[in-house]
Amino acid sequence: MTGAKRKKKNVLWSKMHIPHCEDFKQWCRRRLPILQWAPHYNLKENLLPDTVSGIMLAVQQVTQGLAFAILSSVHPVFGLYGSLFPVIIYAIFGMGRHVATGTFALTSLISANAVERLLPSSSKNLTTQSNTSMLGLSDFEMQRIGIAAAISFLGGMIQVAIFVLQLGSATFLLTEPVISAMTTGAATHVVTSQVKYLLGMKMPYISGPLGFFYMYAYVFENIKSVQLEALFLSLLSIVVLVLVKELNEKFKRKIKVVLPVDLILIIAASFACYCTNMENTYGLEVVGHIPKGIPPPKAPSMNVLSAIITEAFGVALVGYAASLALAQGSAKKFNYLIDDNQEFLAHGLSNVISSFFFCIPSAAAMGRTTSLYSTGAKTQVACLISCIFVLTVIYAIGPFLYWLPMCVLASIIVVGLKGMLIQFWDLKKYWNVDKINWGIWVSTYVFTICFAANVGLLYGVLCTIAIMIGRFPRTKTLSMKNMKEMEFKVKTEVDVESLQLVKIISINNPLIFLNTKKFHTDLMNIIQKENASNQPTDDISKYEQNTLLSSLSNDNCNEFSQPCPNGKHSLILDCTGLNFFDYSGISMLVEVYMDCKNKSMDVSLAHCTASLIKAMKYCGNLDSEKPIFFDSVSAAISNIHSNKNLSKLNDQSEV
Amino acid sequence: MTGAKRKKKNVLWSKMHIPHCEDFKQWCRRRLPILQWAPHYNLKENLLPDTVSGIMLAVQQVTQGLAFAILSSVHPVFGLYGSLFPVIIYAIFGMGRHVATGTFALTSLISANAVERLLPSSSKNLTTQSNTSMLGLSDFEMQRIGIAAAISFLGGMIQVAIFVLQLGSATFLLTEPVISAMTTGAATHVVTSQVKYLLGMKMPYISGPLGFFYMYAYVFENIKSVQLEALFLSLLSIVVLVLVKELNEKFKRKIKVVLPVDLILIIAASFACYCTNMENTYGLEVVGHIPKGIPPPKAPSMNVLSAIITEAFGVALVGYAASLALAQGSAKKFNYLIDDNQEFLAHGLSNVISSFFFCIPSAAAMGRTTSLYSTGAKTQVACLISCIFVLTVIYAIGPFLYWLPMCVLASIIVVGLKGMLIQFWDLKKYWNVDKINWGIWVSTYVFTICFAANVGLLYGVLCTIAIMIGRFPRTKTLSMKNMKEMEFKVKTEVDVESLQLVKIISINNPLIFLNTKKFHTDLMNIIQKENASNQPTDDISKYEQNTLLSSLSNDNCNEFSQPCPNGKHSLILDCTGLNFFDYSGISMLVEVYMDCKNKSMDVSLAHCTASLIKAMKYCGNLDSEKPIFFDSVSAAISNIHSNKNLSKLNDQSEV
16 A cells, blocks of 8 residues: 555545544434533532432332332332432433433333232242342242343333334324323222222232222222221321322422421331331231342343233333323423433333343333422432432431331322322313313223223224224315405406306315315315306305405306306315325326316316326326416416416407 | 094104105115116116126126136035125115126135135045035035135125124225235235146145245146146137237227127137047046036024134125225216215125025126126116026036136136236336335235235235324424415505514314424424524515515615514414314414413414314413404404504503
8 A cells, every 4th residue: 555545545534534423422412411411510500409309309219119119019129229220321311301210100010910920929938938049038029020120121122122213203192181091090000009008908919901990899898807007097198198298389489498298207107117016016017128238230030021021012102101291291391302212212221221220110200200390300410319319228228117107108109199190180171172082081091990001002092093094084175265365366367257267275184095085075065066056155255256246347247147158167276285195195186187177177286296296197197288287376367367368369269 | 542632643643654754765765776776777778788798797707606616615606606696686785887796706715715724625535425415515515615605694794784883984994005906916816826727737725824925836846747738728718818808809999799708718618628528538627517506595604603703804894895996986987976885785785695595705806897897788787687697507507517627717717817917007106106105005915915815905904094194293284375365465454564573374284193293393493483583584485575675665674684672473373274183283282372472472363163262262271361263364464463553552652
């Protein structure tokens, strides 16, 4: 290689390298949103509110972590890990500033399904009870978390796959009524799952279709086994929580500091339980042994992956749907943008990486996000600060949670679901806005209640699509152009005679297989009405034509009663709104054109896109002599006018 | 009861009775279309062409009946029955005038699947060979037709059920590309199934996924077992058929009589085979024993219904889809109307009733319908006349068909499929009109080839819906109103200053969950463009504003460079095209309204429907002080103008 060549190559290399490096940096910034916001973090302004929010969030993360881990049928300590790792990863990859990732009731419910199916509680005694495993937990508990982590892993992989395939934009299929109904239904499920703790009852794990109803049936059948102490404690907790939260909400502006009632309640209840030894005296169920520290990472049980694929899909889509709604809410409130695909990456990585740290499937929860708003969090730093406190709990405070009564924990969970349950009030809104959406809400809710959140979500999406397809062919496709707007044009350029015979119709819908038939019917109706009597039937245009007539008196007054024999009817189709068509639509348009030509009616098309013109030319063998495509409606009118004059001249010369 | 009361009741009864009777008559006329056309049948004009067509049709019915019965894996005589009963029933209930119902290749292929699954040919020797059963056929043959008739029965019941549920209008989902691809694919299957007869090979029944390819693989593996006599006879038949049909087509106008080449070929081939005793000399496969007469009706095997449900659905939908396309073609050509639901009833009853007469599933075939056109049939009478000749064949000529070589029959079938196979040329049209429809065609064809006609149809419909959903969110939702059209209005009524600040945007699409996001983006783009520089960027409106400016010089020339500080921007949304919306659409519209209000931008909506206004009022708490809904764009402009003058007056008085 000569020196010149080498030099040239080096120059080329550097030339190619620099933009590559820039591209990479930009790509990093896009894919790691933390690089965008962290360097510009305003310490002075934001650190204090973020810290306060972080502490409040940590309290919620710990309580919900414990509760949702139990809901997932795994040991509560894994909920604490689930409140730590996903939060850190989402803060790095996620774009939502108020999205408090962590344990999530809905995904916990779904994964519990798989855990209980593959390792039912009844099999506990069959496995060897050895406490030699990590954290002093039994093998059975470790196997169960292995399955839950595997769901988290596979769900996360599905989310990452959706990100890779750039299918994030397909989330428009998850409409508001469907998500609202699905989350409300799932919240109802969660409340139901907590009933046994609230009442202090022992109840087997019930799932499957209609499991919801079987659970209540079981409660009513065994109503005598209700533990009155637990019931009393639950009611007390719920009343205190609701009252204090109401007061907090009311005096938020005056006091500015929110009373951490969850934290106080946990401390008070644990302390009371410890002092009075409630666990042994009254037989009250408590959280129990919480091991200290975090074990070394371990891969989830990969051998069960094929058995949990339904649950993984459920976790991936339900978790994402709920989280995206929250991220979009935050983006809307604080005026920034969210990339649907990036969110899939963030949640996917949160699930995949966390699954190696014994985490249950994670997602953003509505309760925590609302609390971030109310405590004034500004950025993701609040979530990161909460992690520090969760770590403290894991390493120091955890063991003291031993005495926390389960009924108090359940009360905190149920009250935390308030936000989801009050979505029932949306029903009134849907009823008034669109009865069909109301129907979708109700039926999706019923499906979610009777089956599960993922079934409800699937039903809702399919139902929305089916109803859209059913409604589409019934919608009006055309509208008569308001003559008033054309009048001025017409007055100056064209004589009244031609105006009478021109119908301007605008196409207002995409023309696809769903509505071609309706388009044809609508158009034929208009034309037939026109032909039957030249007098237009709808009032507005009649009125306008009359005024026109009176202002410009001329010789063809009798045209209203009988059609002008040599007057050729003309039709102008304004295709401004026709920006989406398929083969069926085009062939119908060509058919209409041919029909009209056979009826010796001129058809002109205005405002056509290039692709429409190309498609129409290919589809039908159009009249190549006359121009039929025009840039504007006025150009089409002028053309008709000049044609008319030409034919008149011809007539005269023939005479 | 007093006399007066009784009288009153009688009067009431007669009053109520008369319209009931009228209603019933009308209902009969609607549901039995034969009552509509038969009384007006023009004997003089139509009987001759109908009779000629009927004879020609009978020839096709007999050949196709024999061939498609063999394709269905049942004895050929049942194909003759299938060319008789469904034709009569369709003539009574159907509306298509050129719809030649009878045996159909696609439905035969589907039902063969079930017959071979439940009673494989290999089990023939296991059953007791007793010729004591009806028609001198073996029990095995009777069991097989029992299954085929059961498919016909269940398929017909499904069609009747669809009629009862009035779901016939859902056939808009069966778009032209999908049906074209499915029928072409099925025709390819039929050709493949005839290859063994054309080559005179013995081949086992091959089905299942990719069976198409296995069949050709088998042929190439056993290429040595090709019977040269059969191959020669097939080639000869195909060449003769194609040539004569081409000539017929060419000289149709001159000669007016079509040479019944199929009939001649059958007679000639049978005679030649009989004379030379080809069956025994060369081992050529012939049709064989055709029993005389029609056996008494018998219910199909009801005990297999649950096992054939997939095939029944396939038969019901594929048969209907193909038939409807033909009926619609005839209706379009001869300018009459078809009721999709009534067609479901007609085909359903054809299948159900015929199933009691040992008929295989029926539908209208393209080849026969085309021949009805070309021979000049006028009404359903042609089909009824063909039935007389089919009856003659069944009672008299049938046994003579014994010597008809299978390879000649297969040649007739293959040449008859020409019409379906040349649909391949549609591909070029689809490519030019809409690439996506081209893609749907190709993939549906591949699915049909690899699996079966019903799988292909299902895939095609789902694919069409999915692609529509994928394309919808990408289409333009808005268009700037052409200023030219508004100009005249504006010149006379409103001063230029306000015009500069008014944007008129028309909504051209339904506003549903699929495109709300796009609507928001589009609208924000327009507004931001407006705000960034008051100077509009697109050339047309710039040009127009400039001409306006020069014609009316005034004091706010500098407005183009910097926005007028007290000039309030206004947005008029023309909702003429918005005739279909759901909750997502309305909430987005309200959101846009709120956004604009926050940016101190007036939003007016023109041409709103009552339901839209109601929904918007309920969805957002709209500004009740200012009117925002107007009957027309000009009313909205006038309102903005008067508001402006009012605010100017206020400003002046404040100063």
